[in-house]
Amino acid sequence: MSSIFRKLPDSERNTNASLYFGNLDPQCSELLMYELFIQFGPVKNINMPKDRVLKTHQGYGFVEFKNPLDAKYTEDILRGARLYGKSLKLKRLDSKPQTQQRSQVGTYVSTKSELLSDKYIDVGARVFVNNLNPLIDEKFLMNTFSKFGTVIKEPEIKRDHEGTSMGFGFVTFGDFETSDLVIEKLNNTILMNSKISLDYAFKSELGENGKRVRHGDEAERKLAANAKKNNLLKSKSNGRVNKKGKHK
Template sequence: MNSVFRKPADSDRNVQATVYIGNLDPQVTEPLLYELLVQFAPVRTLNFPKDRILKTHQGYGFAEFRTAEDAEYVLEVTRGVRLFGKSLKFKKTESGGSKTSQQDQHRYQQQAALTTSNAIDVGAKLFINNLNPLIDEQFLQDTFSKFGTLIRPPIIIRDESGVSKGYGFLTFADFSISDAVIAKMAGGMLMNMKVDINYAYKEDASGKRVRHGDRAERLLAESAKTNNLLKNEIKVEGKKGGRRK
């Protein structure tokens, strides 16, 4: 997926399949926006111009899809989408480049990191659909944190007026938690509506859309977990040794 987050050469860029995305909150990251867009169409590249000093994005970016038809479809289904309280501005780029406004390009100040814990993001990301419009992020936090650690605040995709579009994302600390959520909550009732919960889409090395939670991702997660445990053991032993001295 790293190849997705790159600035394509002008000769390699399909302008007709490229969408400008503006009014991005500083908390919006490339992986987060990718997770949203790939639910609707394969993403070829996703590029956020960065401030040279702060290394933070400047409030806008560009997503290139496989075809112009994909780009048109994404423009349609993401109309009025909000992230972190801000309405995203989606529009097709022009042959001479995107004509962004000064407001769209102003430098954003650094804010707190999006993650709520030091847990590694292993890819245990869920897409939840058919949410009651009355369900908010806090409701999802209260409901699903009972299963285990959410390493990001729950996200509900909203329209330009702030009304829920009925779907969102949950990101857990490990696959055992996300598996349990799917087993117990998929098809379950939340505020009198049957919700659909499954792993969110990503793209594999060949660019094919697949769901998170595949065997390779789980093996990497187990390896990371083992390495973290070893590091923790070393730190504990070091502290004990200090006390004995």
């Protein structure tokens, strides 16, 4: 890891994938900043210039990601975040037009989820994720949960009228085998320094007794098994499949 904590010549740095970060508290170390940035994408290099005499950092540094989109994504998410009571300052080093950068990042998750929603049928494998770190967004959820299986819709994080995360969200999978595994493996685990809890989300409609019912019940699982048996979980066209397994 020490090889990434060194100053690179400007000629070797990919400025399109780099960020300046500043207004750091003296307690912030290179290792701490690395652990922060690595949660948003693979880090190629990180350097915090030090005073030649005192050997302490000077309150700023540079981080280079392997992917330029990760640099922009990190800037958008961490701008204004506070470390040891001080507001973190971030700035891109590249010269790409801001409108082009926003366009690239804004379509990263939605394009992927739209392609998947055209191929897979929603069987009801919808998971509720609670106690999310405020820094976590939809792309982070997609990257985290898609490692277990197919996420067929863009993950949803509930936000207030100002766009601030309310600390919970939803992830929809293509089958119950995957959603069961995710709940088993990730419930009560730490995600970006917060202990999250997972369960099946409530259905929009009430049950026969007038009470709320969660997804993943016996009825949904039977329908999903029937759809899988008849090879209907993957749709070859934009046609939807209803609960009887027939195209509408």
